[in-house]
Amino acid sequence: MFFHNFKYTLKSLFKNKSLIFWAYAFPIILCTFFNLAFSNIENSEKLNIIDIGIVENKYFQEDTVIKETFTKLSDKNNKDQLFNITYTSLEEVASLLNNDKITGYLILTEDSNKVVIKNNGINETILKYVTEEIFQTKELITNLATNTIKEEIQNGNYPIDYEKIYQGVFDIIQNQEVKINDISNKNLSYTMIEYYTLIAMSCLYGALLAFTAINRTLANMSHTGKRVSASPVKKWKLILSSLLASYVVQLIGITLLLLYTIFVIHVDYGTQILPIISLILLGSAAGLSLGVVISTAFKISENSKTGIVIGFTMLGVFLSGMMGITMKYIIDVNIPIVNILNPANMITDGFYALYYYTNTDRYFFNIISLAIFSFIMIIISSFLLRRQKYDSI
């Protein structure tokens, strides 16, 4: 019975033109449009080196990490130079910013480090993004050193093992250098994020497949569900086989999208194949589990459920940067909880982390977030699916 239902669910999903459009054709069409629309922008923007200012005060001079990092990123001998920096007074950088001579400026004070910009745009986003990353890494180094010293004192280790602390800091700095090198003009592609969000969208569209398949097995959701529920097949067999079929259909769709982006659009996803596959598998599972919840929680028409899935997915990918990395940055900085809870962002950010970071912390954070999201969805749907008799059908 398991294979029988699996086979026919697979067959009916593949023959459902509307589903195949949303799950297979729509992401590829969107991908093609993105490529046509953004490829020229990308090429022209790549040549730009961003003009910025840094207030040259004693705090900047004393902050070796920040000073060194910006020096590297503005090195004219570096072919991947990102910034052209003017080191001057606060009055001067403010004047330069007002006259649109620079994108923004960096000022270090006793209490805080901040970036001042005048407008919103790609250059401003890159400036803010890069400086935030540098500030965070610096904080990490400082905390590591402080905490290690505290631990050594608490453990009664005198004298303190400065060699060990130095090594820890050195490791982080090395990682940071790699990261900063990666956030270079060469690699900081504005459109990469679009392709990541497309994959996220494709993963979440698995919800469409899942609810279509599950709807057909529930007596309170469809006429075929009534017929199937009256049959002698156990409910869990029907649901699991239907979900497995949905998963297979979805993974084929995502594979097609990946092949299209790699071989036609020439998107470079890096070399970490296994983590990429894991991210896609887990992202698709999140999409499917979302679909099961939508299928079981709402007693509305299939068209309305399609609307909910498409609406939720499009909002999710929009917030995670489909229409530009600026939106992702704004959400990350101002309302981070939205993107922490947004499964589209978990997938997008997972790709982002794989591509730009050698450190896997951020990638695993997204992987675990996706697993938790899927687990919660499965718990909710299990609770809703327990019912075998209904108050009304």
Place this chain on the structure above:
Amino acid sequence: MEKIIEVMNLTKKYKDLKAIDHLSFDVYKGEILGLLGPNGSGKSTTINCILSLLKFNEGNITIFGKEMTPDSYETKSKIGVVFQEVAVLEELTVYENIDYFCGLYIKDKTARKNYVNEAIHLVGLEDFKKFKPKQLSGGLLRRLNIACGVAHKPSLIFLDEPTVAVDPQSRNNILDGIKTLRDQGATIVYTTHYMEEVEILCDRIIIIDKGNIIAQGTKQELKDLTGIEEKVTVEIDNLEPNKIEDIKKLDNVKEVNYNNNTLLITYKNGKSNFGNLLHYLNKENLVYNKIYSERPTLNDVFLELTGKELRD
């Protein structure tokens, strides 16, 4: 006679509305039981409760001598259901649909192939095997719906209004198919609000209204309840009131109505009622356009018991 289904005191409420009110009845092996009632009388709700799809508030249901629950897989394997709504997968062909639903009951592929072909033959869809549901007419779709429900040769079949909105050809085909299933030994519960179908098909009839059984028995037993033996209709122009009074005095006349030049005479019982009336009309030189006699229908029974028409 062996009881296949026993329904005792079944009560189902939707909030304050009692959809079924302490319903009790039995279904015996090999019979076609008709559940007759107007739309909203509780027929489909009763079937859904029996199939353990709907929760109910009170009562007990046994099928094949065992209590029916959602986990009664052995019992379910002997049941076939044709719901009122067409329940097929739009993406699959006629053959695939029947094979899919039959496959939920029959594992063996070879046996299933035969079952599917027999079901296709039963409903006369041989020429439409590769058609998709969207390509079928309403009547053919209903036939497919039936084939999907009975292909696995169940010994107990529920048919919930299977002929709603179908053309006469398909209706005849469906009714013939149901007779064939009965002849093959199946016990059938047939719900409808078409009294003609019940009269043609059913061995026993339960009339339901507002979730209550208002009468049950064979066709004849139900008709006897009305005390009506015969109805005669005469199309006659400008009949004078004194003539109507004369007709009322004829033997066995229970009631006389004259409206729109149509005279309707209801007889309680007795013989030669039609002959006596003809004799009177000839004697009085009354010219009529049309005259015909009818036996009472189940609609008359329903009218007598509830004061309203079955299709109200």
